[in-house]
Amino acid sequence: MTSTQSHKSHLWHQLAQASWPWRVTWIYLTLFLFLPIAALMLKAVTLDPQQIWQIATDPVALSTYNITFVTALVAGIVNGFAGLAIAWVLVRYEFPAKRLLDAAIDLPFALPTAVAGLTLSTIYSTNGWIGGWLEPFGIRVSFTRLGVLVAMIFISLPFVVRTVQPVLQDLEVEIEEAAWSMGASRWQTFWRVILPPLMPAILTGVAMGFSRAVGEYGSVVIIAGNIPFQDLIAPVLVIQRLEQFDYAGATVIGTVMLLISLAVLLVINLIQTRGRRIYG
Amino acid sequence: MANSSLNRPIAAAQPTKPAATPGFQWGKWLLVGFVFAYLALILLVPALNVFAQALKGGLPAMVDTFSSRTFINAVKLTVIATAITVPLNTVFGLCAAIAIANKTFPGRSLLISIIDLPFSISPVVAGLMLVLLFGSRGWFGPLLDETGIKVIFALPGIVMATIFVTMPFIAREVLPALEEMGTEQEEAAATLGATPWQTFWRVTLPSIRWSLLYGLILCNARAMGEFGAVAVVSGNIAGKTQTLPLFIEEAHIQYDTQSAYTAALLLACLAVVTLVLKYVLERSAGIQHRGH
Incomplete structure (x- = not known):
């Protein structure tokens, strides 16, 4: 006190x-x-607490939380694995066009989200470069929840790469060599020696990517069909409520999103403090 | 250091290591292949598509878009909003960094987190906050009505939304640069009789200039491309409160693909310039990239 x-x-x-x-x-x-x-x-x-509860747990609102948060989490996890692979390749290997690739990783930070949404929706539409190719398999991306996922993967791509890269750079190769020479297999070396010190960076990147994907509006609104219970995300619902002058509705859903963002921020800070304590 | 140089020849002499290398190479190219495929699907093909689609219609179609009134107004509004936002955020970023750097006080890390907060808040929620403040039914709604000042559905709202989402960029780049610089040079300048203002211009600013430029570039890119926050407050009135990203969405909804992609091309060029400058600064000035 x-x-x-x-x-x-x-x-x-x-x-x-x-x-x-x-x-x-x-x-x-x-x-x-x-x-x-x-x-x-x-x-x-x-607002009246009962009214808040009613708006916050309305079926449409609940479905937008599910679509927003679950899809963002999946995007974060996909980028957790892919980001680790990208960081690994950029730090440990030499190959053609490496510098170009390294610079291109930041594209989602530099490219306005409206442009990202526009081009992703064209490419992944049923007659697009990639979408046309997926169509025979019955996979439709644009105007579905899969489209929301693709947009979220796009905008959260750089986070894990950029958090893992410096840590991997500082990781001493001597320790791996020691593990090897003591008879550890390549997998054992990876799981027991390389992965543990990278974990805080990976988790931080995943959480940051998740947080960015949750709040994303521009690219998702363009690639999705914005249909309730299918691919309507919470930020779009906030805008729809505002357009109907339903200030209470927009406020409650906005507040739910704000509180979750703050919770994620807290988690990121905890991961970083813990990581620092363990790995100096 | 001496230890590792002693160890190296011994490790290299071990027969197991060269034997493991060929198999490892195979894994290497598999992984590189995966990374290229993943980035092609998510980043590279979409980026190339912007150029392909915009140029597909040929030059006349692009000139058509470039000379349309709504497009010109959208460009103008985007440039104006950015031209107000970036300098304001620069002043704030420099002040915040100077106030925090090389000082210890309770709540310091909390303050840094607060400055970073806008990156964690959904831009749409940020726009909603401004509507609740300045909208006709908001806190200052009646006051604004009386004075006849329009904030929501007008330039001030667009600027404030942009300020909100780009607030942390400059502070978070300048702060580490100031910490690295330390206080000795500034103290020396002060002892030699420089005023704080002179010290800032002659000592502080030159040594943080690359970090400042880096922050400016990122802030500018985001300010020009901001969509969510601006979409909430602007009202999206074509030719009046429509920024370039909103123009793209509108054209896309109207099935005017050519206009959408022509405008997208302009913003994609901005993104390319941003990436190139960012890369050059990271290489030549040794600035480390952080998230966002």
Whole structure:
């Protein structure tokens, strides 16, 4: 208790004799971050709890949580495996066009999501370059939940690669050689020696990718059919509710999403602190 | 270091290692092949498709789009919104980084997390927050009605939405650069009689310039391409509050594929320039890329 109090008084002390950078920082954060968050929170609090529960657990809302969070999780996990493979190839191997590939990994950060959604929906449509090829197998991507998954995989692709790459770079080859020379098989070396120190980075990347995929709107809204119970995601539902002037509905679903984002952020921080404690 | 150089010849002399190499090569190319296939399906083919589709209609079709009023207005609005957002976020990013770097105070890591918060919040939820603040039924709705200022469905709303989603970019690039630089040079400048302002321009800014530029590039790319947050607050009125990403979606819905892809080409070129600059900065200035 005393520690939090001294904590507070110290912060106030800091603010009272604040320098210009301090003042600008806090004013800016207050105006453009705290005020909007407060608006959402206070709007949610003024609603009747029963009404909140009703909106939050409405069948359409529940189906959007399922589609949003489960699909985002699958996208995160797919990229967990693929990202590890990509990082491994980029760090350990030499091959043609390696630098180009390395630079291209960041494309989802640089390419506006509307463009991503547009081109993905064309390519994966039934007469597109890839979609036309999947059609004979009865696999349809554009305007289905699979399309949501493809868009989410696209936008969450760089995270695991970029979190694992530096860790893999710093991993000492000597330890692997030691494991080898002591008679460990290649798989044993991978599972027991290489993977454990990479795990915090992989999990952090998966969680960051998941978090990004959950909030994604632009690419998903274009590739999906946005049909309830099929491929309607929570952010699109928020916009639909706003368009119907259903502020309460939009607020409740928005708040559910905000709280889940904050929970994921907490998990990422925990993984990182734990990883640091174990692996220095 | 000495230890490892002693170990190496011994390890190389062991017969097991060369024997394991050929099999390992096989695994290598399998993995490289998988990575290329995966990236082709998810990244490369979609990226090439933007160029192929845009150029398919030929130059006249592209000129048609480029000269249409709604397109020109969308470009203008995107440029204006970015031109307001990026400088504001630069001032904030520099201030926040200077306020935090090389200082210890309670709640420091919490403050860094708070600055990073917009990256964790869905852009759509960010837009919703602004509607709840400035919309006609929002907190400041009545006040804005009286004064006749429009925020939602107008430029201020678009700017604020863009500021929200791009807020962390510059601070998170400049902060590590300042930490690495330390305080000695600034202190030396101060002792020699430089004002804080002079110290900033002559000492601090030159040593963080590449990190700042890196943050600026990322912030600019995101600001120009932001969709979700802007979609909520803009109202998407063609020719008035329609930004380039919204123009793309609208054209796509109207089955005007040529216009959609012509606009997409413009933004894809921006993405390519961003990636090239980013790559050059990472190579030459040794900046490490982080997420986002």
